[in-house]
Amino acid sequence: MGIKGLTALISEHAPKAIEEHEIKTLFGRKVAIDASMSIYQFLIAVRQRDGEVLMNEAGETTSHLMGFFYRTIRMVENGIKPAYVFDGKPPELKAGVLSKRFERREEAKEEGEEAKETGTAEDMDRFSRRTVKVTKEHNEECRRLLTLMGIPFVVAPSEAEAQCAELARGGKVYAAGSEDMDTLTFHAPILLRHLTFSEARKQPISEINLKKALEGLDMNMSQFIELCLLLGCDYLEPIKGIGPKSALKLIREYGSLGDIVEHLREKSAAKEEAAEDGKKKRGGVSVPEEWPWEEAKKIFEKPDVTPADEVDIEWKNPDVEGLVQFLVAEKGFNEERVRRGAEKLSKHLNAKQQGRLDGFFSVQPKKAAPKVDKAAEKTKGKGKGKAEPRGKKRKGDDEETGKKASGSKKTKK
Numbered sequence: 311m312g313i314k315g316l317t318a319l320i321s322e323h324a325p326k327a328i329e330e331h332e333i334k335t336l337f338g339r340k341v342a343i344d345a346s347m348s349i350y351q352f353l354i355a356v357r358q359r360d361g362e363v364l365m366n367e368a369g370e371t372t373s374h375l376m377g378f379f380y381r382t383i384r385m386v387e388n389g390i391k392p393a394y395v396f397d398g399k400p401p402e403l404k405a406g407v408l409s410k411r412f413e414r415r416e417e418a419k420e421e422g423e424e425a426k427e428t429g430t431a432e433d434m435d436r437f438s439r440r441t442v443k444v445t446k447e448h449n450e451e452c453r454r455l456l457t458l459m460g461i462p463f464v465v466a467p468s469e470a471e472a473q474c475a476e477l478a479r480g481g482k483v484y485a486a487g488s489e490d491m492d493t494l495t496f497h498a499p500i501l502l503r504h505l506t507f508s509e510a511r512k513q514p515i516s517e518i519n520l521k522k523a524l525e526g527l528d529m530n531m532s533q534f535i536e537l538c539l540l541l542g543c544d545y546l547e548p549i550k551g552i553g554p555k556s557a558l559k560l561i562r563e564y565g566s567l568g569d570i571v572e573h574l575r576e577k578s579a580a581k582e583e584a585a586e587d588g589k590k591k592r593g594g595v596s597v598p599e600e601w602p603w604e605e606a607k608k609i610f611e612k613p614d615v616t617p618a619d620e621v622d623i624e625w626k627n628p629d630v631e632g633l634v635q636f637l638v639a640e641k642g643f644n645e646e647r648v649r650r651g652a653e654k655l656s657k658h659l660n661a662k663q664q665g666r667l668d669g670f671f672s673v674q675p676k677k678a679a680p681k682v683d684k685a686a687e688k689t690k691g692k693g694k695g696k697a698e699p700r701g702k703k704r705k706g707d708d709e710e711t712g713k714k715a716s717g718s719k720k721t722k723k
Contacts, residue, residue, distance in 0.1 A: 332515070397469060403609065487505045537558065537561045628659075
């Protein structure tokens with residue numbers, strides 16, 4: 311689900327934190343990508359003309375494999391080295407959210423069946439997308455495909471976004487790639503969005519810098535996490551009546567989520583008391599009785615991840631014949647296209663990538679100009695002896711500084 315309304319808040323209050331790129335400008339970058347989010351995205355986006363997921367002649371779903379194969383090749387062609395991260399066991403706090411998602415899927419299935427009889431094609435498409443679920447089989451097939459492609463992957467102990475953030479923080483990759491904004495809440499220094507979108511959508515890559523976002527929002531990391539909890543996340547029920555603007559206002563006014571919760575509960579209790587006295591009851595904000603925000607915050611502060619220095623990421627040559635066997639013989643893909651894709655992987659994964667200019671240069675602060683003693687300037691040259699001609703150096707002076715040279719001629723680098 312991510313964090314509701316966070317993108318809009320950062321856009322408004324920290325616009326310098328968001329930059330948009332063409333995919334080719336990210337050449338030379340290594341990126342840890344949320345595989346579980348990508349599978350879900352491909353199952354929704356890669357579809358047939360009638361809106362149904364892609365299937366082979368045996369009736370097996372292939373949308374996820376199509377998405378992983380061709381969109382990974384697109385990244386590699388543009389000089390990006392992707393490493394995928396798969397979800398592990400979800401935190402216990404997420405169980406309630408997952409249960410509600412299951413209920414919504416079941417409702418969508420029933421409504422979808424009804425739409426087949428009475429609804430439009432748009433209704434059928436909408437309901438079919440709501441029934442999408444990433445299965446264990448989908449994950450296993452994608453891991454097999456990535457192995458054959460020579461693309462590394464990691465299975466996280468828990469949340470994939472948290473592991474992506476850890477790899478970026480630990481310097482294994484430049485950024486975390488995900489559509490979920492809670493990747494920032496897990497301390498990802500750089501978040502890249504829209505990396506796995508199709509080229510046809512013409513959607514630029516969005517790069518979000520966490521440090522600049524914090525500066526623009528004028529808050530520390532602890533407050534940022536609490537803002538995200540207040541906006542709504544996977545671990546807590548949303549507080550009805552709290553939108554992005556009111557959430558930011560409350561954080562700035564009270565400073566901490568603990569004080570905000572106390573304030574909202576006191577306000578709610580006062581309204582209940584007024585209603586019992588016969589006064590008109592107005593709708594307002596109400597914090598759920600069970601709202602374990604402290605536990606949720608701990609998940610973001612200290613997520614269950616494998617330390618970056620214990621993770622090995624290596625890109626290898628693709629197994630061309632293995633890809634043909636899996637995608638063509640077993641899944642019904644076009645052999646010519648698969649071989650052509652494998653050729654692109656071999657070419658670009660083995661190519662010696664040109665180093666990025668920003669890896670060689672850094673911006674240095676300007677040095678203040680030395681102060682000139684005007685009194686000394688006026689008396690310069692008035693003493694005994696002739697003044698030296700302008701621009702003439704004294705013997706032994708260094709070429710750049712005018713100080714005595716150390717003996718050897720200074721070479722300009």
